[in-house]
Amino acid sequence: MQPLRGRRLLLGITGGIAAYKAAELARLLVKDGAEVQVVMTRAAEAFIGTMTLQAITGRPVREALFDAQHEAAMGHIELARWAELVIVAPATADFLAHAAAGMAHDLLSTLCLATTAPLVVAPAMNQAMWRHAATQANVALLQSRGVSLLGPDEGAQACGDVGPGRMLEPVEIQRAVRARFADGRLSGRKVLLTAGPTREALDPVRFLGNRSSGKMGFALATALVAEGASVTLVAGPVSLPTPAGVERIDVESALQMREAVFTSVPGTAIFIACAAVADFRPAAAAEQKIKKTSETLALELIRNPDILSEVAALPQRPFCVGFAAETDDVEAYAQAKLRAKRLDMIAANRVGASRGFEVDDNALLVIWEGGQQSLPTQPKSRLAAQLVNLIVDRFDAQTAAENT
Numbered sequence: 001m002q003p004l005r006g007r008r009l010l011l012g013i014t015g016g017i018a019a020y021k022a023a024e025l026a027r028l029l030v031k032d033g034a035e036v037q038v039v040m041t042r043a044a045e046a047f048i049g050t051m052t053l054q055a056i057t058g059r060p061v062r063e064a065l066f067d068a069q070h071e072a073a074m075g076h077i078e079l080a081r082w083a084e085l086v087i088v089a090p091a092t093a094d095f096l097a098h099a100a101a102g103m104a105h106d107l108l109s110t111l112c113l114a115t116t117a118p119l120v121v122a123p124a125m126n127q128a129m130w131r132h133a134a135t136q137a138n139v140a141l142l143q144s145r146g147v148s149l150l151g152p153d154e155g156a157q158a159c160g161d162v163g164p165g166r167m168l169e170p171v172e173i174q175r176a177v178r179a180r181f182a183d184g185r186l187s188g189r190k191v192l193l194t195a196g197p198t199r200e201a202l203d204p205v206r207f208l209g210n211r212s213s214g215k216m217g218f219a220l221a222t223a224l225v226a227e228g229a230s231v232t233l234v235a236g237p238v239s240l241p242t243p244a245g246v247e248r249i250d251v252e253s254a255l256q257m258r259e260a261v262f263t264s265v266p267g268t269a270i271f272i273a274c275a276a277v278a279d280f281r282p283a284a285a286a287e288q289k290i291k292k293t294s295e296t297l298a299l300e301l302i303r304n305p306d307i308l309s310e311v312a313a314l315p316q317r318p319f320c321v322g323f324a325a326e327t328d329d330v331e332a333y334a335q336a337k338l339r340a341k342r343l344d345m346i347a348a349n350r351v352g353a354s355r356g357f358e359v360d361d362n363a364l365l366v367i368w369e370g371g372q373q374s375l376p377t378q379p380k381s382r383l384a385a386q387l388v389n390l391i392v393d394r395f396d397a398q399t400a401a402e403n404t
């Protein structure tokens with residue numbers, strides 16, 4: 001299988017320690033059948049040799065903007081037109097700053113400006129540099145212009161720090177590139193999903209929350225991208241890296257989640273509500289920290305809106321999938337919820353001591369009008385792929401029925 005056969009990819013490598021991983025990325029893309037033209041910045045050459053990349057891609061690496069020999073073969077504007085996709089991995093803070101400013105001071109920045117091909121960047125830098133307001137502003141500006149961000153990941157860094165700023169693994173970047181060209185079952189479809197817990201503020205430092213880890217929702221987002229969907233993930237507070245190719249909106253409370261969902265829902269084909277949304281929130285969050293002045297404290301809670309029910313009640317509603325986490329009588333409660341919320345499908349699981357939340361394995365009972373299927377205990381990543389298959393089966397069947 002060569003999912004990128006004949007695709008013309010321009011791989012930009014900038015000067016960070018993660019540059020050594022770019023050789024592996026080039027190898028994976030070539031193995032997928034792509035034609036890969038590497039462009040390196042001068043700083044990148046301090047980290048990895050051009051000969052390595054030339055040997056892997058079978059093409060001389062381009063470095064200089066004004067190189068008479070290369071310009072004679074394929075000028076930089078021609079190269080910008082040649083590319084179907086530009087991938088910059090690793091993308092340093094400096095590269096992002098130059099790209100955001102629209103500068104054309106070397107071959108790579110010039111190509112990024114001259115090309116009409118989509119640009120995807122996989123940032124890699126020290127965690128403080130990534131968190132810096134300047135970098136965040138540059139990234140936000142690039143994203144607002146349609147640049148796709150892959151990562152960064154969190155974890156141990158070459159400099160000894162721990163935090164966000166690691167380049168995504170080459171295989172993750174390969175997956176995202178494949179997804180861009182894939183004719184998946186959900187190509188051209190927009191899928192919106194919620195994941196993780198919500199936090200309902202009691203005062204400036206305390207909140208009501210729950211044990212949802214967000215793992216199932218994030219695994220679903222990855223599986224949806226693999227099917228070619230364009231995925232928006234509204235995530236409550238979780239410590240998980242953003243899956244490659246996913247647009248993520250971070251929220252805290254149920255009300256913020258609702259707002260983000262309603263902003264994103266137009267044009268959505270499938271809505272999957274995987275979040276463990278708090279049913280209640282404090283009637284009013286105290287403005288100051290609550291003091292322990294009495295032996296008891298009564299909290300007044302009010303109901304949160306049911307985001308899923310509200311989306312399912314829209315006149316132009318997407319295909320709606322809900323989750324039901326139950327401690328007992330799973331099937332009966334799930335059936336009742338399917339009807340009460342007027343869902344197209346519900347995925348139910350038993351939760352309790354070490355089941356469902358915060359664990360890597362899970363099992364699901366998936367129910368829809370007129371059918372059901374059990375998905376046995378397995379890693380959430382595999383379970384997610386199977387659930388996505390079931391969702392697409394039902395979605396396709398419903399779309400076909402509506403069109404006849």
Ligand code: C5P
Pocket residue numbers: 194254273274275276277278279304305306307308309321322323324325337
């Ligand atoms: O009613 P219950 O909370 O068990 O329903 C669970 C399903 O409804 C999940 O899919 C969850 O994401 C969704 N939900 C929601 N908004 C709420 C409560 C639940 O979207 N306020």
